Amino acid sequence: MEERIYLSMLLSTYGSLLTEKQVNVMRLYYDDDLSMPEIAELNNTTRQAIHDLIKRCHKMLLNYENKLKLVEKYKRNEDIKKDIKDKLYILKDKIQDKDNVQLIDEIEKDINSFSI
Structure with a gap:
């Protein structure tokens, strides 16, 4: 993952x-992509202070992520959700029973609403 995106995720989390x-x-630096001199000017300080x-x-x-691993856990859970949904799509294609298809749709809806 690109470092700027990763740092933005860390910032959102912590x-x-x-x-x-x-x-x-x-x-300003990671999300708005402003330079350090621009941020320094907005904050009435030096570029070195911003750096x-x-x-x-x-x-x-x-350090927070190394200790708490919240972003790592979030990404892992998103991968698991995607894997489960992929398997449900395969299962849905293989069954013909309308009730079972509806049950799969409900499970998929539950998975989509699940968040940490």
């Missing part, structure tokens, strides 16, 4: 553990 300023700067803040937050987010 952003509440950062300060408001840290979240704002990280969102240091981004590096510190980057390290913090990776």
Whole structure:
């Protein structure tokens, strides 16, 4: 996975553990794709201060993920959901009984509504 996307996912997951300023700067950098000088100007500070803040937050987010593994678990669960749905599609194609097809549709709906 591209690092920017991964960091954006980490920020979405663990952003509440950062300060408001840290979240704002990280969102500007990772989500809005602003440069460090642009962010520094918006925050009335230096590029170096923004660089240091981004590096510190980057390290913090990776540390949270290394300990809690929430993004990893989310991705794994999404893969499992996809695998189950793929198997249901195969099963649905092989059966003819209307009631069983309806049951498979209900199971698929339940899987789609499942989130962590």
